[in-house]
Amino acid sequence: MFSSYQEVQDRFDSQQYICNQETATVVYLASQMQRPLLVEGPAGVGKTDLAKVLASSQGLNLIRLQCYEGLDETKALYEWEYSKQILYTQILKDKIAETLQEVSTLSEAVERISTEEDAFFSERFLVARPLLKAILSDEITVLLIDEVDKSDPEFEAFLLEVLSDFQVSIPEIGTLKARQIPLVVLTSNNSRELSDALKRRCFYLYLDFPSTEQEAAILKKKVPGLDDRLLRQVAEALASMRKLDLKKPPSIGESLDWAKALVLLNADRLGPEIIRTTLPTLIKYPTDRERVLKDLGRILPREQEET
Ligand SMILES: Nc1ncnc2c1ncn2[C@@H]1O[C@H](COP(=O)(O)OP(=O)(O)O)[C@@H](O)[C@H]1O
Ligand SMILES: [Mg+2]
Structure with a gap:
């Protein structure tokens, strides 16, 4: 268990996950107070990875329930x-x-x-599905309920019951109570509003696209060989692209791909040509591509414009 939010930051850092004080604090509080943590935000900002790192940084098992339309108890809890x-x-x-x-x-x-x-x-x-596995585990686990907004509202109501008392009744067997309360992380891409009841149960973290400094720190950690000047240019270009009102602004996953591509192509600075050739790693809609190319002036590093 963490002893402070700084420890969360340090341990996450050693797992190559950069988090700011706000994120580290809510993670610390949720684990200390045994409350589920609901993490919302756009795709690719590190919601799923947060749960994975919460587990790996403490040597805990991760149990993952991937939600989808039509998911029901037999796939989430147990079946015969x-x-x-x-x-x-x-x-x-x-x-x-x-x-x-x-x-x-x-x-x-x-x-x-x-x-x-x-x-x-x-x-x-009995075949134990993720929720029952977490309840039956002798050790504390991290239970990741991923993309809960994709499940149906009925499933959400059922989930709420499980999260309220961490026990399940199986008519043929009886009530099974959690031996250890798992650390629960729910993620949502906000494709629909979740119920107030579920939100009341959870602590809430909104993860947005990272700040330029945070993105630079992530790239520095995860993309070896990216020199400092290019790193800064890339982080700033990404911030400008996200201001362009694109259909799909680049996520952190995509910015990592982009940076790796630039390293592979031995780029040492961002220019129009290298941006154009590497856009397929970053931009996934033709209209977004057009938009970026049209607004290259806003994306290119300032020193580039001067030269
Ligand atoms: N704060 C972070 N530090 C390091 N890597 C990150 C961070 N946030 C996101 N990533 C990386 O970005 C990618 C997408 O993250 P993911 O957790 O799958 O996003 P989401 O679940 O929000 O869609 C992963 O490769 C993840 O490791
Ligand atoms: Mg995810």
Whole structure:
């Protein structure tokens, strides 16, 4: 467990994740106070990675639930392993016949079998999905509920129940209570509003595109071989591009690709030609490409314009 927000920053830094004081503080508080952390923001700003790094920086297991439309309890919590149950009944055919030896009617047979049904509805035949895995884990885990805005509102309501008391009732088995409360990170790209009830349960972090300094720090950490002058030019160019009202502004993932491409092509400064050739790593819509090329003057480093 972290002892301060500075420790969060340091440990994240050693996992190559740069975070500012605000992010480090909310991460620290959420882990200390055992509250789920809801992280919202545009795609590619480090929401998923935050959860991964929260786990790796403390040597904890990461359990990930990827949300999508139609996701339900059987994929998120548990389901019975039907094929294994069938297999066992096949193998135990003789034993079952023995149990039914003296009964004469169908309803008697059903009655008799029902006294044995516990054998087939035990943990042995249960497939634990991510939420149950986190509840059953003996160790503290990081539970990442990724892109929760893609799930249906009904699923969100169910999730709220799980997050409120970290226990689940399985009718055939009983109530299973979390042995360790997991550190929960939910992420959302904001494709729909999440319920107030869910938000009340969570601490909230809005991750936006990074500041120029923060982006430069990320690039410096993750792209070896990028010299300091180019690094600064790249970070500033990215900031200018994000002001252009593009359909898909470059994310951090894309800016890392761009910087790596510039290193591979031995660029030492940003000029119109190198920007044009490397845009496919960065810009993913024809209209955005046009826009960037049209506004190159705003993106090129100032010293470039002077020369
Ligand atoms: N603050 C950061 N420090 C270092 N790398 C980062 C940071 N934020 C994002 N990244 C990198 O950017 C990429 C996209 O991040 P990701 O977590 O997948 O974004 P999101 O989940 O918000 O869409 C990943 O390669 C991640 O490592
Ligand atoms: Mg993500």
